[in-house]
Amino acid sequence: MNELVLETHGLRIAVRSNSAMLLEQLRNRTASVAAQSSGTPQLSYTIEERRGESGLSYAIRCGTGRMQRSTTPREALDAVLRRMQLHVAEEAPDHIFVHAGVVSWEGKAILLPGRTFSGKTSLVVALLRQGAAYYSDEYAVLDRCGKVHPYARPLQVRVAGGSRLWTAHMLGAEVGSGPLDVALVVFAKYHLTSCWQARPVSPGNALLRLLANTVCARKRPHEALACLRLVAVEAPAYVAMRGDSGDAVKPILDLLARDSKVGRKL
């Protein structure tokens, strides 16, 4: 078995496979968020490639327990990556992961929290097309000071019949490099027939909404609250209904221009 140990956000995860190529593809897919390491891993996954009568299949295990079976290498990689990301989001010791799209505009970070299928990625793509820098389409990675760090995995754009991976460069956008203060939080909800409508919410309300999207909220509530409080106090927050993501870009940037200098207190 070949082994690849990846280190990200203070965690080391090993992936073992009898297919060297699968590990190579995994290394490529995670290059922007994880580094290769030689230390002892805290968690391991195994992807076993099997050749049967009906062709190739892939058995995936987490530790010693069986997890799932895939028929294509990409499906197997996607499954392992999904599990790995969730594990890191839950266990990363010095960071709080919030389900949110993040971009930076003129050095200010915009947080777009939302659950899976809430339209985070399409909003991020629309902002990147207008010249924003890419931070993340899935997790806002916050440190203890409330600053947001890049988590620039390839954007997972959903289209009819599945999802496709696009990197920020493919969209003509740059990837953000350092931690930034959060300047605006927009809880945008997509509805097909909606026009843009936004209303401000109090810092307390914003804090609760952020907590609802925080991955480690149940495991480490104190740490999560301390970190999210900083964001809720400093950044103006809005709840919005939106239609097409392209139409939401200008109002979001207008909110940023109007409110980014206004600080708030709980």
Place this chain on the structure above:
Amino acid sequence: MTVPTSVAVLRQRCGSVKEYARDRIFSVTRSILFETSCDSLDDSASAPAVRFRLAGAADLGALGEKPHEYDVSAKKFGFDRLQGGDSFVVGECDGDVVFYAWLMHDQIDLDQNVLIPTAEHIAYSYRVFTVEKARGRRLCGAYYTWLKRLLQEEGCKRLICRIGAGNRGSIRAHTRAGFEPCGDLWKFVLARHCTYRADRRLREWLGNLCPAEYFSSSGLLLRHNS
């Protein structure tokens, strides 16, 4: 002091001006989309001296401007594509890389970074290159034979590629490898604005393959990712 007035330097500079004008001022270019089924294998097109394998970032980093025609910006683009999940294949002969090619899954590329999602189980082959000393050995055909076997195992049904209409060598090699033309794609550049238009045949073909929202009824590409 060397005065850069040699013919080579002049040619290079004229080439740059021509390229600038083509990309940013005005140009009309035509390319052809080709398709083949992954089930149609041509075993006669084998080149046992060359070993094909899926490659990674280290292989990409080792390619040079000569003889692979891979410069720094192309490598940067390549690393980006690897992160995006594309596959990179090299063909080696006596330890040297004499062939390379890229493969994209479930989307096609109508221009650099103009991606259109397709239905699943479709692979798109791009940037296929044979080094000068290995040309004429039918490596392209051997590569596609190898690739189709690999794609069959992955459950992939169709293989697509796009070739510039003027690239006769590549069109010949792909036709020999079993590819059939699906229609023409026109690219219009005017003052840095690009427009893409598919002819009727390609439009019908893309209609069965790509989400309808990407094309107007007149064949104009309405939305892309750049």
